Amino acid sequence: MESLPYLKEIELKRKTIDSFHVYPFSIPAVKELDFLEFDKEVTIFVGENGSGKSTLLEAIAVGLGFNAEGGSKNFHFGTRSTHSELHNYLRFSKSFKRYKDGFFLRAESFYNVATNIDELDEAAFPYIDPPAIKDSYGGKSLHHQSHGESFLSLMIQRFSGDGLYILDEPEAALSPTRQLAILSRMHQLVTQRSQFIMATHSPILMAYPGAKIYQIDKSGLYPIKYQDTEHYEVTKAFLNNPEPMLKELFSEE
């Protein structure tokens, strides 16, 4: 699709940064960052806990106009104000084509998104019967669905294609079977001209065919093949033959 992706590149305006010794500029994802290309429909960030995936994803989302705690561009609630200033130091290079749908999904604050939907529906109730917003999320309050069900409702019912979707660890509540369902839904949405930018620890989700995977570690941020990710190697080695690893882990020495 010629006009995809919607987000083509980000650049860190390094000259405007006073110090790379303070958060968020001190974290591996940012310290070595210059340019980052989004040249595939699906871009995936992988890396150890604390490498800076969420910080980077949040800055991309906020810089593009999404609420720092997640949601579509219509969400403006905030229960905390701890998001970093990184977005102010990024330059965004976008396609001429606009996306029609968009969502920033972060596992850690999805609860607040669900609460906000309920509150908006309650506020609309005297005027619109039945309240409409949750219809787009599977017809019942996301609080009345399991964590995994609500994630899946969101992707299946609410995401409508022609979209830019920024997902932070969407696997958090999902069984392996549901993660496969997410892969399938992502594929449908990609065929409907969508772009995904995602941070994940899931070896299932990072197997999305043709995805561009960026590894984040102390040397910075660089493309990596799926089979070379630590997530793939460790999971494969463990599942193929768990005993030696368990023995090593539980040895007294």
Ligand SMILES: Nc1ncnc2c1ncn2[C@@H]1O[C@H](COP(=O)(O)OP(=O)(O)OP(=O)(O)O)[C@@H](O)[C@H]1O
């Ligand atoms: N508001 C903040 N102020 C200072 N340091 C922070 C802040 N938020 C995060 N950090 C630190 O920045 C680093 C990167 O955190 P971040 O949440 O981006 O990592 P991550 O790669 O998403 O980790 P995980 O895989 O565990 O979700 C961590 O060391 C974290 O402690």
